[in-house]
Amino acid sequence: MNNCKKNETRGETCEERGDCAMRHKLWAVGLSMGLSLPLCMLGLLGRSEALVAAGLYAFYQGFLCGKSVLNSAGENLPGGELQCNFVSIVAAFIVSLGALDVLIFSIWRLTKASLLTAPTPWALLAAAIAILINYQLSQHSGCVARQPGGGQMEDLRGSFQTSMLISGLAFAGVLIGQWWPPIDALAAIIGVGLLARPIMGLVTNTNPKTAEQGKKPSPAMAV
Numbered sequence: 001m002n003n004c005k006k007n008e009t010r011g012e013t014c015e016e017r018g019d020c021a022m023r024h025k026l027w028a029v030g031l032s033m034g035l036s037l038p039l040c041m042l043g044l045l046g047r048s049e050a051l052v053a054a055g056l057y058a059f060y061q062g063f064l065c066g067k068s069v070l071n072s073a074g075e076n077l078p079g080g081e082l083q084c085n086f087v088s089i090v091a092a093f094i095v096s097l098g099a100l101d102v103l104i105f106s107i108w109r110l111t112k113a114s115l116l117t118a119p120t121p122w123a124l125l126a127a128a129i130a131i132l133i134n135y136q137l138s139q140h141s142g143c144v145a146r147q148p149g150g151g152q153m154e155d156l157r158g159s160f161q162t163s164m165l166i167s168g169l170a171f172a173g174v175l176i177g178q179w180w181p182p183i184d185a186l187a188a189i190i191g192v193g194l195l196a197r198p199i200m201g202l203v204t205n206t207n208p209k210t211a212e213q214g215k216k217p218s219p220a221m222a223v
Helices: 003-009 020-045 049-075 080-111 123-145 153-177 182-204 208-215
Strands: none
Touching: 020 049, 020 123, 020 153, 049 080, 049 123, 049 153, 049 182, 080 182, 123 153, 153 182
16 A cells, blocks of 8 residues: 555656556555445444444445546446446435435434433444544555646545544544443434535536546636
8 A cells, every 4th residue: 555655765656567546546446345334234233323424435435436447448438428427326326325314313313312322332443443444545645646647636535534534423423422322323413414515426526527627727727
């Protein structure tokens, strides 16, 4: 994960050793998708809706990185862009259903004293691992962004930092929830709020080619 830093010290560029940005995105896809299901399952079994919210964001993050990897291939395939847009809507639907379930159940827990049970302590370990992984991804994306061809990594770095925040909320919710159970439900509601904008982004920004063109300055502005 620290190939870029090693390359800089040896005076080599990431282009000479392959596409560093692509490798980082593939790492991010594997780690994020690998985190998503365990976090959701451990959150459900460990009575922590905040951990489920962290798992949902990890799924969104893995999809975002995977979509970035496939964009270039999709542009060269017949109907590739349309398929990518369709998958974006499906992913937004899945994350929306999960977020709505977390929101409703968290509010329900706050209104029912019998449901306000403390999360299991081992859920702390899952949240801590998620924080560490996203910290490493965020740090490495900053390195990749400084390399040739890594200009788009800043957006992904922001996603990793948001994932760190949601995982941190889950960690705090589980830890403080050992003495005050409502805090986990409150942390989950905040986590769902942080998911709202990414979900809307999947629906409204389904044309990555157009979005990238919109970020580029016009020739007149460049002059």
